[in-house]
Amino acid sequence: MIIFLETLGCSRNQVDSEIMLGKLVAKGHTLTDDPSQARVIIVNTCGFISTASDEAVDVILEMAEFREKGILEKLIVTGCLAQRYKDDKDLISTLPEVDAFLGTGACDYIVDAVENKEIKTLTIFPDPAKRPFQNLSDKRELITQNFAYIKVSEGCNRKCTYCIIPKLRGTQRSRPEDDICREARRLVSKGVQEIILTAENTTDYGQDFKDDTGFEKVLNSLALTLENDPVRIRFLYTHPVTLTRDVILAVKKHKTVCSYYDVPIQHASPKILKKMGRPYTNEDLYGLFKTIREIDPDAALRTTVIVGFPGESEEDFDILTNFIKDIRFDHLGVFIYSDSSDLKSHSLKDHVPSKIAEKRHDMIMAAQAEISLAINENHVDKTLKVLVEENPEPGVFVGRTMFQAPEVDGVTFIYADGLEIGTFVNVRITQCFEYDIAGVIA
Structure with missing residues (x-):
């Protein structure tokens, strides 16, 4: 099966996604970055606050459209939204487009959900507190590069x-x-x-x-x-x-x-x-x-x-x-x-x-x-160690210093050519903005 997975929410959710992808790859399934090419789409949801729940439902409905526009055969919803509303009898009827709901303790069942041939909606909600929490490194397909x-x-x-x-x-x-x-x-x-x-x-x-x-x-x-x-x-x-x-x-x-x-x-x-x-x-x-x-x-x-x-x-x-x-x-x-x-x-x-x-x-x-x-x-004219992560356009690289966490903080723009992604370089800061900084190789 060709599988696309969309991760919503926090870093903990991302780890769960990587574990599920690892289990699927180990069973011979293929991953894609293009949902229109997927036969199975998994949406790993966040349900922590109402805006996150609303976003999750919007993404689920958006992905469901690939039944008509693509080759989608199965849509699976996992994570916190599914877990939060697992006792809500309207969950399945509200989202009839979904073929399976898996709770936060059900990562180990993702292969079963993908390969299940039954027509009726599958629901798997084991107690998350009883899920073994070790040896996670053996089956993990990283979403991020650096x-x-x-x-x-x-x-x-x-x-x-x-x-x-x-x-x-x-x-x-x-x-x-x-x-x-x-x-x-x-x-x-x-x-x-x-x-x-x-x-x-x-x-x-x-x-x-x-x-x-x-x-x-x-x-x-x-x-x-x-x-x-x-x-x-x-x-x-x-x-x-x-x-x-x-x-x-x-x-x-x-x-x-x-x-x-x-x-x-x-x-x-x-x-x-x-x-x-x-x-x-x-x-x-x-x-x-x-x-x-x-x-x-x-x-x-x-x-x-x-x-x-x-x-x-x-x-x-x-x-x-x-x-x-x-x-x-x-x-x-x-x-x-x-x-x-x-x-x-x-x-x-x-x-x-x-x-x-x-x-x-x-x-x-x-x-x-x-x-x-x-x-x-205060960073201007200082030299900082930067992890190079992207090259969005010629002559410009994007990275992070030790005081910039990924996805939530600003970034450091590096005006340079020929840098290698995934390496550390020393950058002299020449510009600053509200949340980002920029500079040249020191």
Whole structure:
């Protein structure tokens, strides 16, 4: 079978897609980048917030059109959207175009779904918490060329009131340390130049183990495993409580680990943090970023926040805005609170009108644009190490520095000829923009 797979959502979803593709290739199936040429289309969905669910449905319907325009025989929907609405009796009737629905714990069943000959709609929803979470490196077909994500754990034990991830992904299960290092070694042998550790809360790694294994231990082990390779290590989605001094010291210790901290704070108002179920205070956050700056002054900081959460007053919003201006994050993402009846936060009082939430979103983005531009101005005339990833036009290459994560941050434009994709080069920065920088070979 010729198969096309569309991945929506986060880096964890991308890993699931790569695992499914690996299993299909191992069974002799062929992959294509052109959905019009596919006999089977798989849409690996996100259903975390309403806009993601809407996008997923739009993509599903778009792909279904290839029954008429192409040679499509089977349309399969996997991932969080399917898992979130698995008990919704209207799911199948609402999307009759879909031949199979697979939940987040059903990656191992993808071959069965593709090869199943039955006419009726197939639904597979095993408990995601019971899915084995190791030895993922043996069957993985990489979607990206120069970087690769490694899941260090799956699921979440946190109880944030706005989040449904524990229901979609199950309780936390951390991978064995040696399994993570083995996968990293395998990926580097395939030519990957950047290993990116990911999870629902990466620094919660090991909390489900019976010993005292923490994230700093696996980070140290991985850095030592790859210390002689031309590769860098990055980690995303830390939790403010478990991003400890030991983790920060481990980052500072190893030259292969990017001084880059992705710390989704969600908010800075004590009242809103409590309503969100986030187990830290405004003072805790100030203390955390002070510690990072003291130990690693050149570190890049990224965060995400939610505006328009139920009960968010102008005072709460001002606290958040002032916090952002005080910390001066290199990168920041803003989400408008997305309500749903299956969230604990749904029952909270004083929901914020959408127009006010949208205005607050725009205000945060405007403030961050000024901060990002000022930070990027400080890079001008400096020489930075850049991973070359694309050559979109003659004389222009695109890459990333250690303080630019793929897909969510800005990029570095390199004005040069003859560079090799997948190599590191030194670039003297000559221009800056709000989110990107540019330069020439040093």
